[in-house]
Amino acid sequence: MRVYFETYGCALNRADTSIMKHVLISRGHEIVDNISEADAVVVNTCTVRLDSELRMIKRLKELRETLRGSGKKLIIAGCMAKAQPYTLRKFFPEASLVSPQNILRIGEAVESAEPVTFISGVRPTHVMHPYVEGASAEIPVAEGCLGDCSFCIVKVARRNLRSYPPEVVIRAVKEAVNAGAVEIDLTAQDTGAYGIDLGGKPSLPDLIAEIIEEVPGRYFIRVGMMNPDSLQGFIDEFIDVLKESRVFKYVHLPLQSGSDEVLRIMRRKYTYDEFKSLVIELRRKVPEISIATDIIVGHPGEGEEDFELTKKAVRELMFDKVHLAQYSVRPRTLAAAMPQVHEPVKKRRSSELTEVIEEVGTVINQAYVGAVGRGRGKQEVF
Amino acid sequence: MWGLWAGAVVSRRSFRGSLIGRLFNYKPIVLNEGGLELGSEVYVVVRGATFFDLRGEVLKAS
Structure with missing residues (x-):
C-alpha cells in the first residue's frame, strides 16, 4: 500500500x-x-x-x-x-x-x-529511528514527564514518562550520523527527567557521555527542553557535559512566568529566584552558553503585576531566545476550569512582551557583530 | 565574547532557501552562500544581527 x-x-x-x-x-x-x-x-x-x-x-x-x-x-x-x-x-x-x-x-x-x-497502552521503547532532515536529526530520548502543569494538554496525550534505553538511543544516533546528520537533537518533553523510570534517577549526563564515547564521527549534540526543577538535581553533572566539545553550549529552560504566584497556579515546581539561580550558575560555569526559554502570557490568575514581573524577568535574565505563547484553554486540563483572562488582555500582553523580547534579543545578538579581537579571535571554536 | 572568526556547522536550509549554520552555542547564523553543502563546517564572520538570528559571511570551509 x-x-x-x-x-x-x-x-x-x-x-x-x-x-x-x-x-x-x-x-x-x-x-x-x-x-x-x-x-x-x-x-x-x-x-x-x-x-x-x-x-x-x-x-x-x-x-x-x-x-x-x-x-x-x-x-x-x-x-x-x-x-x-x-x-x-x-x-x-x-x-x-x-x-x-x-x-x-x-x-x-x-x-x-x-x-x-x-488509543490506550504505553509506548514501547525498544524501537526508535531518528528523523533526519538536512543535516540535523531529531532523536526522542523519552516520552512524557513527571510534571503536572495546569495548562498542559500534552500531559494528557503523553502521560507516562517512558525513557528509551541508552542502547536504543545510541543505535539511533549512529543511524543518524551514518545518514549524514551533524546536528543531533535529543528531544523529550523534559530531557531532564530522562532515565528516572529506568534506574530511579535522572541520567541525561550519563546518556550524553555514553553517546560521545560510543558514537564516533563529527557531530554536535543539542539537548532539548528540560524543566528547571529537573535540572536542579544534576546541574553540576550537566555543566560538565556542556563542556564537551561535541555538545552545543545551549540549554532550553522554560520559565513560563516571572511571578511566583502564577508559577504556583501553573503547578510549576520552582520559584523565580530558584530559576534565576540556575541561569546564574550556568552562565558562571559556561560563560558562552545561550539560553532559550518558554513563556506563557494570560494564564488564569495572571494579573497586571504578575505580567510586569515576567517582563522584568526577560530583561533581567537576558534570554537568547524566548518562545512566547498566549495561553489558550485546553480540554482536560486544570487551568481550563479556572476564571480566564480576557482575550484582549492576553493579546495586549503578548504584544508588549514581544517588544521586550525583540529589544533584548537585538542587544544580545548585536554583540556578536564585529567583536574583533575580544576573546577567541581566530581560535577554532569547534 | 568571541572574536571575528567563528566556527559554524551548516545543518539546515530555511524555507526561503538560505543555509542555516549553528555556532558552538547553537546560535543560528544565516549564510547566503551558494556553494555550501549541508553538513559542512565553515569559518564565518558575523556581519549583522536581528533579534532572532545572526547574518554571516563564510570566510572559508574548515
Missing part, C-alpha cells in the same frame, strides 16, 4: 512519523510524497494550543473532502488522537485513530478494512 504522511507539531511528533514510516516500509508498504499517489493518508496531529487544534480540524476536513469516494483511508495519529478522541470521532467517524503510544501498530491501521481505534 502507498502511504502519504503529514506531520504537525513538535520534534517528538516528527520522530514518531519517522518510526511509523520505518514500520510501514518493513511491512512492505511504500511512502509517497504526493497525496494523489496514496492509498492511505496519515496525519500526525498536534493539539498543544487551541489554534493548533483548529488548524488540525480544518486540515482534516479538507483531506476528508479530497479523499471522499476514493476508497483511500484516513488515519489520524499524534497527540490529538490520544487527548481528544471524542472530538475526532465526532467529526471523522470514518478515520482510524492511532495514539503516540501505538505508533508501532500503524501497519495494522493501514491494513485494516475497517477503521481502528488504538
